[in-house]
Amino acid sequence: MNDAVVKKILAEGASLVAFADLSRLPRSAGGDWPVGISIAIALNPAVVRRIPSGPHEDYSHEYDRVNAALDNLGAVTEKWLVSAGYNACAITRDRAPYEKTSYATRIPHKTAASLAGLGWIGKNALLVTMKFGCALRLTTVLTDAPLRPNAITTEPKCGSCTVCRDVCPGSAIKGKMWSDTLERDDLVNPGRCDETTGARGLDLKFRSATCGLCFAACPYTKRYLASLIAS
Numbered sequence: 001m002n003d004a005v006v007k008k009i010l011a012e013g014a015s016l017v018a019f020a021d022l023s024r025l026p027r028s029a030g031g032d033w034p035v036g037i038s039i040a041i042a043l044n045p046a047v048v049r050r051i052p053s054g055p056h057e058d059y060s061h062e063y064d065r066v067n068a069a070l071d072n073l074g075a076v077t078e079k080w081l082v083s084a085g086y087n088a089c090a091i092t093r094d095r096a097p098y099e100k101t102s103y104a105t106r107i108p109h110k111t112a113a114s115l116a117g118l119g120w121i122g123k124n125a126l127l128v129t130m131k132f133g134c135a136l137r138l139t140t141v142l143t144d145a146p147l148r149p150n151a152i153t154t155e156p157k158c159g160s161c162t163v164c165r166d167v168c169p170g171s172a173i174k175g176k177m178w179s180d181t182l183e184r185d186d187l188v189n190p191g192r193c194d195e196t197t198g199a200r201g202l203d204l205k206f207r208s209a210t211c212g213l214c215f216a217a218c219p220y221t222k223r224y225l226a227s228l229i230a231s
Contacts, residue, residue, distance in 0.1 A: 002148050008080065009039055012073055015136060016040040016129070018116035021149035022142070025111070033089070033142035035149065038109070038116040039073050040129070040136045041066050045225050048135045051216035055200045059212060063137070067093065070139035077141045086145040108184075109138035117150035120157060121178040124164035124214040125187040128157070133221025134214075154180070157220075164214040170196030173214060 002019065009017045020036040047062045074090030081088035089095070096105050110127040114120055119129035126134045156178050165175035172193040176186060184190070193211075201210030215221055 001146060005037065005077075005145075005147060009037070009073060009077055012076055013041065013069060014039050014073055015042040015132065016118055018113070018118050018150045019147045020112045020115035021152075022112070022115070024115060025107075033144065035143050035145060035147045036107070036112040036116065037077060037141040037143060037147070038113040038118055039070065039077070039139050039141065040113065040118060040132070041069055041073070042132045043135045043137065045135065045228055048212075048216055048221065049225060051212045055210040060201070060210060066137045070137055074139045074141050081141070081143050081145050084145070086143055088141055088143040088145070091140045091142065107140060107142075109140050112140040113138050114154045115149075115152055117153040120154055121187075122156065122164065122218065123158050123162065123175055123177060123187060124168075124173050124218070125178075125184050126215055128218060128220050130220065131224065133224045134218045135216075135221045135224060161219060163217045163219065167213045167217040168193075168196075169200065169211070169213065172196065
């Protein structure tokens with residue numbers, strides 16, 4: 001069944017698909033569902049290349065476009081699984097709004113993605129993948145379908161690199177290596193990140209996706225962009 005699900009979701013426009021064993025999580029964080037389908041869409045590389053030059057409207061539009069596409073992918077996957085006789089719940093934006101004080105959600109997509117083996121949590125508290133670096137967005141579909149979880153890839157491969165910390169204009173990134181004993185706030189200050197993102201977007205009169213420097217500067221993201229030029 002794994003192959004059929006992957007084939008269908010990729011055909012709908014996903015860049016990566018993998019399956020997480022959510023029983024490792026507390027029930028309050030999604031552990032009451034046996035499997036999480038982690039779905040990623042890569043950001044437009046031409047847009048990502050422009051991020052270091054400063055805030056621009058194209059990135060905001062790309063951010064919104066990909067988020068909408070992920071919501072659609074989640075809904076399509078949920079409908080297909082339910083029609084096949086399984087329970088499923090797509091964690092779309094309207095079903096998982098972040099808590100405005102803590103900037104937290106019940107089931108972070110990057111947690112499911114790392115448990116599904118798509119990548120690891122970087123020092124910028126974002127998912128880092130070998131194929132796309134951090135230049136992607138994520139969604140998750142919870143299900144009880146009999147899907148085989150992928151091998152977990154949670155061990156960080158950031159080494160001594162602190163590029164994301166050094167480039168952050170709000171000094172929100174603390175430069176610590178992720179481990180399962182740390183909370184997100186041990187890695188980044190989300191309030192400072194949000195404030196800086198908002199300030200950077202003021203001249204353009206929008207707030208969403210107006211920074212992105214930390215993931216654009218990631219060596220794995222740069223390697224992905226360089227591979228496109230080379231090919």
